[in-house]
Amino acid sequence: MGKEITIYDIASQLQLSPATVSRALNNHPAINEKTKVLINAKAEELGYRSNKFASNLRKQKTNTIGVIVPRLNSYIMSTVIAGMEKVANDEGFNLIISQSLESQRKEIANTKTMFNSRVDGLLVSVAFDTDSFEHFQPFLKKKIPLIFFDRIFENSDCPNIVIDNAKGGYEATKHLIEQGFKNIIHITGNLKRNVYSDRLKGYQQALSEFEIPFKSDNVWVTALSLEAGKEVAHRIKALPIKPDALFVSSDLCAVSCIATLKELNITVPNDIAVVGFNNDPVSQVISPKLTTIHYPAKEMGEMAVKSMINHLKGNFNLDATNTITLRSELIVRESSLFLTHS
Amino acid sequence: MGKEITIYDIASQLQLSPATVSRALNNHPAINEKTKVLINAKAEELGYRSNKFASNLRKQKTNTIGVIVPRLNSYIMSTVIAGMEKVANDEGFNLIISQSLESQRKEIANTKTMFNSRVDGLLVSVAFDTDSFEHFQPFLKKKIPLIFFDRIFENSDCPNIVIDNAKGGYEATKHLIEQGFKNIIHITGNLKRNVYSDRLKGYQQALSEFEIPFKSDNVWVTALSLEAGKEVAHRIKALPIKPDALFVSSDLCAVSCIATLKELNITVPNDIAVVGFNNDPVSQVISPKLTTIHYPAKEMGEMAVKSMINHLKGNFNLDATNTITLRSELIVRESSLFLTHS
């Protein structure tokens, strides 16, 4: 037991050289078909498995893609990762996944680890407070491809994979306005991040289109967490003039806010309408069901890894592509409908 | 540029042998302290990074732990993975993560990939329909440590990391009974899996303790999905004699069921009380807030990787340990409270 089979074992048993065996196993065109069949059969028979370390050492490739995300345990990110895993697995690539926990410090540490692990490429969704590009420079210097997804680093010259956040923000807001709501508060996250600043732009555009004046007091920057949702509700309760609608950049936060509003005797959508973002499963199981923007998380993960692998294999050059935008769409449910009070 | 620094570069610059450099960088006791300092300084100066492939090739170790889970994008699993990632990262181990998507076929494919990737150890939570242990045998044969967590493989002789599911089921049920409910339906998943069969045992034990007869018709096996929750609600609506309480083995399913019941004019907890399982964030944001069993997912992930690494480092022998049980606890919220009808 235990003894690992190598190409040398196969070679000596078949009276061939290890070079031929190696080429045969890699389907090299210079090897005779019959020889290939012979070698593959013997490899199968002996239970041969290629030693990736020897191979990687020689080829100076790791077949590994690094992934850095703010956190793994959010609906969106775990779904993105699920999509990534699927494609990577099918293509024979490994993923090294790490989380920045929304801190630039941790993100920097993660990039170092990735760099030392010699990933062939790196996929990143940046943390809330990342404002330096410094820690990504080593990758560019070494020509290690770097793709940002979801939370991208603007003006970085790196390819990006995103949804059209401005469009999402615009549609959510427009929908609320069309339902008759005018005093719409936008609950969002750190505006350093494109996902939030772009949605804000969409929000502003919709307001402007309907000639509703934009008030900066109506944009509340929060952590978009469960707790943030509660706080928002209490803050609304305390307002002398209440908004008639909320556009919240995260379903979980929106839902938590709705629940707390209910406790405070403010009902949705009667008193305040709400639109979320992401189409988290939670949006379907609360009452009222939450109107939201569908986020193609799985597709984004698949696309990110596919693009990276294609680039690594030289199928197409990423440098030409700057941004890939995936389709997202408004899903209207109950939480944003104008109800005539009977 | 791009030229990678090796121990040979360091060695020649310092007029030392590569062997000494290697030992110094690994803090080998036979190397003089001053020499170590010198070598480390030079390594730092040149931007040296160790080549893991050369090292792994020689050491016949991969520093990689494989993880197979049913799916990545569930609250529990993404949280388990988050915990695993944290510990692995801190300890300098890599994780290769793959999902079986609840299918034994895919799980078998995953184990093969893991085997060929030569993971040093494997952590598994098995799929719904896995009933063969066959695909894990190669690991045992090669003495590659194998640990099951959450959904374990009973009678496998492998170490397991679990919560006390029977206790969870018992406490959930007992709580309902103590609230005055007697006709309690248990919504669960595939009973092949310990997590569900053990919770059922707990349910039965509580009933028996309070001398409530157990009816097998009151155990409904479902996929525990959002859709399953809806179906359960409709099925309950159609029942001539309705249950007064539900114990559902997943919060998301419970919540979806509650939402659908509401649509069908059955209110929780007034008409039917509900207890879930997992303490998914969703349980706090719905109305009524869901009583549930807290599942220490992050701790489970941390524990699994810690145990694996300790074993690999020889710190302690896993074979001695059979099962590690983590603490879980009942969290009482509104959905299970008996309300006097005013």
Place this chain on the structure above:
DNA sequence: TTTTATTATGCAATCGGTTGCATTAATTTT
């Protein structure tokens, strides 16, 4: 039949650390 392609295979160096077994230098013991 000789020369030239073409095809198939082998040789041997290489990737970069690691480690058993010397060897040398420094220190202690007798």
Place this chain on the structure above:
DNA sequence: AAAATTAATGCAACCGATTGCATAATAAAA
């Protein structure tokens, strides 16, 4: 001062696959 320890470093083989450059064998062209 000679012998025996101890400490510090070096030599060289090794891990297993890959690949540029022969070389041999066969087929095609002259």
